Amino acid sequence: MRVFVTGASGWIGSAAVDELLADGHQVVGLARSDSSAASLEHRGAVVRRGDLDDLDGLRAAAADSDAVLHLANKHDWSDMAASNRAERRAVETMLGELAGSDRPFLLASGLAGLAQGRRSTEDDRSPHSGPDAPRGGTEALALEHADQGVRTVSLRFSPTVHGTGDQGFVALLAAVARERGVSAWIGDGSARWPAVHRSDAARLVADALGAATPGLVLHAAAEEGVPTRAIAEALGEALGLPSTSVAPADAGEHFGWIGGFFGLDMPAGSEATRRLLGWSPTGPTLLDDIAGGAYTTA
Numbered sequence: 001m002r003v004f005v006t007g008a009s010g011w012i013g014s015a016a017v018d019e020l021l022a023d024g025h026q027v028v029g030l031a032r033s034d035s036s037a038a039s040l041e042h043r044g045a046v047v048r049r050g051d052l053d054d055l056d057g058l059r060a061a062a063a064d065s066d067a068v069l070h071l072a073n074k075h076d077w078s079d080m081a082a083s084n085r086a087e088r089r090a091v092e093t094m095l096g097e098l099a100g101s102d103r104p105f106l107l108a109s110g111l112a113g114l115a116q117g118r119r120s121t122e123d124d125r126s127p128h129s130g131p132d133a134p135r136g137g138t139e140a141l142a143l144e145h146a147d148q149g150v151r152t153v154s155l156r157f158s159p160t161v162h163g164t165g166d167q168g169f170v171a172l173l174a175a176v177a178r179e180r181g182v183s184a185w186i187g188d189g190s191a192r193w194p195a196v197h198r199s200d201a202a203r204l205v206a207d208a209l210g211a212a213t214p215g216l217v218l219h220a221a222a223e224e225g226v227p228t229r230a231i232a233e234a235l236g237e238a239l240g241l242p243s244t245s246v247a248p249a250d251a252g253e254h255f256g257w258i259g260g261f262f263g264l265d266m267p268a269g270s271e272a273t274r275r276l277l278g279w280s281p282t283g284p285t286l287l288d289d290i291a292g293g294a295y296t297t298a
Helices: 011-022 034-043 055-063 080-098 134-147 169-180 198-211 228-239 248-262 271-277 286-291
Strands: 002-006 026-031 046-049 067-070 103-110 150-157 160-162 183-186 192-197 216-220 223-227 243-246
Touching (some): 002 011, 011 198, 026 034, 067 080, 080 103, 080 134, 160 169, 160 198, 169 228, 183 228, 192 228, 198 216, 223 228, 228 243, 228 286
Antiparallel strands (some): 192 223
């Protein structure tokens, strides 16, 4: 297949591109910068310059592809409302071009916020809808197109897709620990985060392309739920810092914006995903990655 990939040079995207190329697909990667373009060319992908605001470019790229893999997001933390609206416009544009074609459209979504205090499954529907919702409510938007001639697939990634080089949530927690001189969890630390190694997430993406059916939901969760206390203690050990509890009322002051996120209990299962794809994660666990030094470099 000729696969158009947004976010092709990102943390998950670059690993997914390698898997797609290894499977014999032609990859067309969206690149905003010269460095991203050079990285994609080095991998063997075709480069298409542009970004998520270039709607004409997205429309043309989707029209010229056998499948679309949408992994990009602007993640403008200073103006999330604008970021969410941009995400929705980009997805609307690509879905509009693919409508009636029976071509796959795979998009990144997340397990965070899907369910709290209980184990979520692939049968759970996203609570986020509408242009002002997180990521512009694009999972719900895409799944609504399942009966419009698009093989839409939601790829729900764990809040931590970990590995050496990760700059996501666990890296932010490590940065807070360095700044504060202590690695902390919130309350009793029983909140659980699902986790997946980057290599396993990339393999799932490539396998999902071949299994794409309208309205499919997949969970990239190798570990159902790692207690946040265990994450904090592992970071403290790796960084040579003490670890302790922070009261929920003090989480915002201690952690900043990520404090409201670190305290969420959001375990997630992936049994249906494993059965369908034959997906069997083989990468290191989150705690193994932390102990191995993946987050010790500032």
